[in-house]
Amino acid sequence: MAELSGKYLVGVYDDDDTVLHAVPRLRKAGVKIKEVYSPFPIHGLDEALGHPRTRIGIAAFMFGVTGCCTALTMMIWMMGIDWPMIVGGKDPISIPNYIPITFELTVLFTAFGMVITFFISNGLGPGTHFHPRFDVRSTDNKFVMAIDLGRNSMSIEDISRALKDSGAEEVNIKQF
Amino acid sequence: MASAHSIPSIEERFEFTSGAKRNLLIGGGIGLGLVLLGVYLAATGGSGHEAAASGAEHAAAAVGHGAAEHAATGHEAAEGHGANWMTRVWANLWVNAVYFAGISVIGMFFISYNYLAQAGWSAVFKRVPEALPAFLPITGIVMLVTFFLGGHDLFHWTHEGLYEVGGPEYDPIIAGKRGFLNTPFFVFRLVFYFVVWYGLWRVIRNLSLQEDEIGGTEFYEKSIRFGTAFLVIFGVTSSTSAWDFVMSVDTHWFSTMFGWYTLASWHVAGLAVITLTIVMLRERGYLRAVNSSHLRDLGKFVFAFSIFWTYVWFAQFLLIYYANLPEENIYYIERFRGHGGFFKAPFFITLLLNFFFPFLVLMTRDAKFTHSILKVACWSVIIGHYMDFYTNIMPGTLGANAGFGPLEWGFFLLFICAFGYSVASQLEKANLIPRNHPMLEESLHHDIA
Numbered sequence: 034m035a036e037l038s039g040k041y042l043v044g045v046y047d048d049d050d051t052v053l054h055a056v057p058r059l060r061k062a063g064v065k066i067k068e069v070y071s072p073f074p075i076h077g078l079d080e081a082l083g084h085p086r087t088r089i090g091i092a093a094f095m096f097g098v099t100g101c102c103t104a105l106t107m108m109i110w111m112m113g114i115d116w117p118m119i120v121g122g123k124d125p126i127s128i129p130n131y132i133p134i135t136f137e138l139t140v141l142f143t144a145f146g147m148v149i150t151f152f153i154s155n156g157l158g159p160g161t162h163f164h165p166r167f168d169v170r171s172t173d174n175k176f177v178m179a180i181d182l183g184r185n186s187m188s189i190e191d192i193s194r195a196l197k198d199s200g201a202e203e204v205n206i207k208q209f
Numbered sequence: 210m211a212s213a214h215s216i217p218s219i220e221e222r223f224e225f226t227s228g229a230k231r232n233l234l235i236g237g238g239i240g241l242g243l244v245l246l247g248v249y250l251a252a253t254g255g256s257g258h259e260a261a262a263s264g265a266e267h268a269a270a271a272v273g274h275g276a277a278e279h280a281a282t283g284h285e286a287a288e289g290h291g292a293n294w295m296t297r298v299w300a301n302l303w304v305n306a307v308y309f310a311g312i313s314v315i316g317m318f319f320i321s322y323n324y325l326a327q328a329g330w331s332a333v334f335k336r337v338p339e340a341l342p343a344f345l346p347i348t349g350i351v352m353l354v355t356f357f358l359g360g361h362d363l364f365h366w367t368h369e370g371l372y373e374v375g376g377p378e379y380d381p382i383i384a385g386k387r388g389f390l391n392t393p394f395f396v397f398r399l400v401f402y403f404v405v406w407y408g409l410w411r412v413i414r415n416l417s418l419q420e421d422e423i424g425g426t427e428f429y430e431k432s433i434r435f436g437t438a439f440l441v442i443f444g445v446t447s448s449t450s451a452w453d454f455v456m457s458v459d460t461h462w463f464s465t466m467f468g469w470y471t472l473a474s475w476h477v478a479g480l481a482v483i484t485l486t487i488v489m490l491r492e493r494g495y496l497r498a499v500n501s502s503h504l505r506d507l508g509k510f511v512f513a514f515s516i517f518w519t520y521v522w523f524a525q526f527l528l529i530y531y532a533n534l535p536e537e538n539i540y541y542i543e544r545f546r547g548h549g550g551f552f553k554a555p556f557f558i559t560l561l562l563n564f565f566f567p568f569l570v571l572m573t574r575d576a577k578f579t580h581s582i583l584k585v586a587c588w589s590v591i592i593g594h595y596m597d598f599y600t601n602i603m604p605g606t607l608g609a610n611a612g613f614g615p616l617e618w619g620f621f622l623l624f625i626c627a628f629g630y631s632v633a634s635q636l637e638k639a640n641l642i643p644r645n646h647p648m649l650e651e652s653l654h655h656d657i658a
Contacts, residue, residue, distance in 0.1 A: 077656070079658060090573070094572070123531075129526070129530050129531075130531070132527065
């Protein structure tokens with residue numbers, strides 16, 4: 034269905050509770066929901082949408098380990114091997130002295146790494162161009178559900194009806 | 210219960226079964242047996258460390274001579290080997306009493322800050338931390354008796370000669386601390402801590418039990434006020450009690466981090482006990498209303514505060530290491546190299562059990578609500594912080610005469626069983642899930658996704 038790619042059906046809801054209950058109902062009916070946009074976080078929506086659990090924790094751990102190793106390697110190399118220096122009467126390589134900086138770099142790498150990962154995986158930040166605005170009211174007082182027609186096998190009419198039945202007050206078609 | 214605002218009420222009585230009682234009594238009996246075995250071994254000179262360390266002790270003493278701290282241990286050792294096992298018994302009683310007094314009072318601490326923050330999530334298992342402080346009087350009495358009978362052996366500052374100007378034992382540093390470290394004031398403080406901690410707990414406990422019967426928000430409001438009063442008092446007394454109970458053993462030495470250090474130690478151990486109790490109750494079919502979100506938050510608490518303890522530990526270590534002043538260094542030299550290197554192992558085991566193990570094991574999300582992992586991590590923290598108090602108190606009291614054998618294991622087991630008995634009897638006294646608690650509804654729906 035190539036003619037449908039980039040085409041979205043947008044359901045606009047008035048109430049967070051309605052949209053929360055609409056999600057499982059629509060999924061049960063076979064509608065694949067791309068995303069729900071809301072002015073505030075809705076408790077339980079993530080599970081209802083069936084999004085896979087975020088793996089940012091694993092990424093964070095990897096970034097942390099990288100930061101920790103970077104800091105230790107850097108300091109051991111600089112202070113202990115390349116230009117050995119005695120500071121405060123301690124050995125050139127004295128791990129306790131390195132702990133605060135190791136901690137800082139671990140935290141720094143983790144924090145920056147997570148933010149950058151988040152931006153990349155969400156298509157945000159410089160160099161990214163596709164920022165669909167399904168309905169500007171989703172930042173104000175409406176709850177907006179986007180359905181990618183290119184990824185749904187149901188007909189537009191069926192999905193529209195299902196959206197209306199689940200409590201959507203408007204159903205619009207958006208083309209990007 | 211027709212009103213829309215009615216608070217759910219879950220009937221759940223904990224039954225302290227005769228089987229559990231018997232197991233705890235058997236455990237305590239084994240502990241007592243080990244203690245007697247340990248005393249026998251120590252009294253007949255069978256303590257392996259004592260013989261092995263006697264040669265090495267001279268080397269250790271030579272290291273520490275500059276700081277004069279070894280005057281204390283040298284003096285203790287000179288009192289003759291016959292009395293050593295008695296000192297070891299007092300020291301063990303003191304270590305365990307301090308540790309379990311801390312865990313008990315953390316129950317009150319936990320309740321108080323939850324009231325002050327008007328926390329909702331913890332209401333469902335509130336009875337568990339509430340049950341801990343009932344053990345306070347026992348530890349208080351043990352400490353008072355130990356101080357009166359064995360204080361002279363444990364606390365160098367109780368020696369009268371130190372304060373005689375011009376006398377052979379005169380010690381200007383300790384004499385300068387006399388305004389704070391003197392027997393009447395020490396005993397007054399000891400009694401004051403326990404009376405105030407226990408008294409405020411009784412007030413909160415009674416309010417909680419009355420709330421069960423009568424209901425309404427009046428008890429909740431009152432609990433917030435008494436909890437806040439406790440926090441203000443505990444803010445000061447947690448530090449001063451740490452100086453009194455632990456730091457005054459090494460009379461010359463001081464660290465401005467020490468109050469926090471001990472509080473961090475007590476706190477994470479108390480949280481581990483609370484978590485472990487909840488997990489054990491759940492395994493026996495109680496507290497099914499505690500869901501995975503509660504367990505995860507408790508796991509986070511243990512995880513976070515084991516890191517906090519390490520942070521304080523390291524902050525204390527790094528400053529002393531970096532400044533390299535003899536009068537401060539002596540604390541670590543005694544533990545790394547002193548007394549034949551005996552305390553080196555417990556010193557590093559402490560770090561392993563209290564930081565690396567819980568840190569790595571509790572890091573993932575799912576670990577924090579998996580019963581078996583929570584249990585292993587909590588036991589690691591509980592044993593690790595016992596070792597923490599052991600390494601803090603033993604070098605200054607026993608020094609080269611310290612050991613780790615049946616005596617130590619026996620006392621620890623005895624205290625654990627007595628503590629468990631006390632907690633279980635308290636849990637039995639009230640409905641396991643508080644009735645009419647204003648935050649119960651919120652707590653039952655606790656969900657952190």
